[in-house]
Amino acid sequence: MIIATTIQEVTDQINAWKAEGLTIGLCPTMGYLHEGHASLMDASVKRNDRTVASVFVNPIQFGPKEDLATYPRDFDHDCQLLEAHGVDMVFHPEPSEMYFDDFCTYVDMDVLSKTLCGKTRPIHFRGVCTVITKLLHIVRPDRIFFGQKDAQQLAIIRRMVRDLNFDVEVVGCPIVREADGLAKSSRNTYLSPEERKAAVILSRTIRLGQEICAGGERNAAALLEKMKENLASEPLADVEYVEVVDGLNMQPVEQFKEGDLVAMAVRIGSTRLIDNFTVGDPMIQVR
Amino acid sequence: MIIATTIQEVTDQINAWKAEGLTIGLCPTMGYLHEGHASLMDASVKRNDRTVASVFVNPIQFGPKEDLATYPRDFDHDCQLLEAHGVDMVFHPEPSEMYFDDFCTYVDMDVLSKTLCGKTRPIHFRGVCTVITKLLHIVRPDRIFFGQKDAQQLAIIRRMVRDLNFDVEVVGCPIVREADGLAKSSRNTYLSPEERKAAVILSRTIRLGQEICAGGERNAAALLEKMKENLASEPLADVEYVEVVDGLNMQPVEQFKEGDLVAMAVRIGSTRLIDNFTVGDPMIQVR
Numbered sequence: 001m002i003i004a005t006t007i008q009e010v011t012d013q014i015n016a017w018k019a020e021g022l023t024i025g026l027c028p029t030m031g032y033l034h035e036g037h038a039s040l041m042d043a044s045v046k047r048n049d050r051t052v053a054s055v056f057v058n059p060i061q062f063g064p065k066e067d068l069a070t071y072p073r074d075f076d077h078d079c080q081l082l083e084a085h086g087v088d089m090v091f092h093p094e095p096s097e098m099y100f101d102d103f104c105t106y107v108d109m110d111v112l113s114k115t116l117c118g119k120t121r122p123i124h125f126r127g128v129c130t131v132i133t134k135l136l137h138i139v140r141p142d143r144i145f146f147g148q149k150d151a152q153q154l155a156i157i158r159r160m161v162r163d164l165n166f167d168v169e170v171v172g173c174p175i176v177r178e179a180d181g182l183a184k185s186s187r188n189t190y191l192s193p194e195e196r197k198a199a200v201i202l203s204r205t206i207r208l209g210q211e212i213c214a215g216g217e218r219n220a221a222a223l224l225e226k227m228k229e230n231l232a233s234e235p236l237a238d239v240e241y242v243e244v245v246d247g248l249n250m251q252p253v254e255q256f257k258e259g260d261l262v263a264m265a266v267r268i269g270s271t272r273l274i275d276n277f278t279v280g281d282p283m284i285q286v287r
Numbered sequence: 288m289i290i291a292t293t294i295q296e297v298t299d300q301i302n303a304w305k306a307e308g309l310t311i312g313l314c315p316t317m318g319y320l321h322e323g324h325a326s327l328m329d330a331s332v333k334r335n336d337r338t339v340a341s342v343f344v345n346p347i348q349f350g351p352k353e354d355l356a357t358y359p360r361d362f363d364h365d366c367q368l369l370e371a372h373g374v375d376m377v378f379h380p381e382p383s384e385m386y387f388d389d390f391c392t393y394v395d396m397d398v399l400s401k402t403l404c405g406k407t408r409p410i411h412f413r414g415v416c417t418v419i420t421k422l423l424h425i426v427r428p429d430r431i432f433f434g435q436k437d438a439q440q441l442a443i444i445r446r447m448v449r450d451l452n453f454d455v456e457v458v459g460c461p462i463v464r465e466a467d468g469l470a471k472s473s474r475n476t477y478l479s480p481e482e483r484k485a486a487v488i489l490s491r492t493i494r495l496g497q498e499i500c501a502g503g504e505r506n507a508a509a510l511l512e513k514m515k516e517n518l519a520s521e522p523l524a525d526v527e528y529v530e531v532v533d534g535l536n537m538q539p540v541e542q543f544k545e546g547d548l549v550a551m552a553v554r555i556g557s558t559r560l561i562d563n564f565t566v567g568d569p570m571i572q573v574r
Contacts, residue, residue: 105451
């Protein structure tokens with residue numbers, strides 16, 4: 001596996017692959033990789049001749065009070081996982097390689113980025129759209145892979161690709177979960193043992209929501225009331241939001257339909273966790 | 288010459304040219320073409336196997352009180368000029384082809400877009416960066432050509448290309464002027480005969496500024512005082528700004544150097560005209 005730290009190294013390798021007519025998949029990550037990320041790599045390796053992963057904790061998507069400094073990092077472990085999953089090149093730049101001191105161009109989105117996580121993380125999706133634009137230009141992939149766990153991010157990237165005419169296929173991959181249902185996340189490492197147990201309230205509430213939908217409920221307020229009640233049963237859970245939004249534009253809906261998104265952000269202690277399901281998705285397994 | 292009105296037509300043709308290994312130049316315009324635009328076409332035809340021009344009055348770069356509705360249009364004449372200058376394809380989309388009703392993704396720039404024209408046209412450069420991003424993705428040119436008349440636009444596009452890692456060479460082309468020195472502009476058509484005569488005050492003041500710089504002046508205040516005095520001699524001229532800014536970041540400077548930009552916006556009647564010179568540029572000819 002090629003380990004590239006400069007944009008030039010990536011460009012040269014991509015040019016060589018393109019000259020051979022090879023297709024390229026890109027899996028952007030912030031590292032500290034888990035089986036969720038691995039599923040993106042597997043999906044890309046299956047559908048492309050070459051797979052590039054990026055491991056970059058993108059500073060411009062973190063707010064001033066967020067966890068940029070403490071975000072977990074383990075590049076050696078990341079490389080082992082990427083190599084084991086057949087990734088051909090990992091791009092692992094320093095922040096200074098991606099952002100000049102006088103960097104001042106941003107890709108920003110209205111509407112979709114203002115709801116859900118965007119309410120408490122006002123610059124987050126601007127940072128995401130900007131870094132993904134840069135990575136798309138550097139790697140020029142045929143397909144780019146994102147996890148459905150960050151459902152709003154995935155919807156925003158799909159919209160960005162449509163609005164700005166990027167020539168790339170956006171592929172969303174299902175949430176990968178722990179045995180008890182907790183969605184895999186690099187931030188799970190922040191949880192104390194007690195918090196880790198409490199954190200299953202998210203996936204249990206997702207499952208409850210799915211069951212209510214399967215029963216025919218299509219009124220958002222009725223669904224959310226029961227989901228909030230369930231979350232309230234866990235004393236360590238501090239709910240930031242639970243909402244039902246249109247699956248394409250991320251705007252709250254009163255009556256929902258298949259394809260719409262039920263999403264939550266919940267703090268367990270000081271750790272902010274997210275989970276979601278799309279109405280009509282297969283029922284998740286929880287213990 | 289191919290006339291394409293849909294993104295798909297352009298994409299198909301570009302794919303065919305790329306498959307042949309041909310290089311592509313792009314000249315983005317808002318139409319109502321004059322010799323200034325023609326010089327971009329000539330520069331592109333000289334340096335690329337194929338040249339694409341776009342003719343698109345981009346609604347999102349006009350403010351609510353600006354001249355979007357009245358901006359001059361003459362597509363038949365534009366096509367004659369483009370064909371005569373060897374352009375291979377013109378892209379002339381409807382606004383609805385470029386912007387879905389729920390379009391909401393923008394490329395925005397800090398710093399460079401806040402000075403000069405950005406002060407009175409707060410959304411202008413966001414609209415420019417966004418449409419140029421779209422055109423770069425649609426046409427995927429090797430080189431893109433802009434006139435030096437819109438010097439701030441050119442600096443902004445250069446910065447955008449650098450910051451977002453676009454794989455394209457940005458080529459700036461010198462200002463083309465009327466016999467009396469007035470910079471060619473589609474908006475010159477707005478001028479009454481009397482205003483047209485008065486409008487030469489811009490280029491005469493540019494020439495004066497160049498002469499002062501050639502004499503060794505490097506203090507911005509001293510230069511600007513003399514240029515403003517000259518502009519004030521024309522009763523029909525209403526000065527919006529005359530400034531000296533750093534040639535790269537467009538920020539005002541007190542002492543200037545070769546490569547820095549002296550730029551002005553002046554209203555003649557209700558028509559807003561701009562002109563500029565880069566310190567060290569060849570002296571312009573005026574009558």
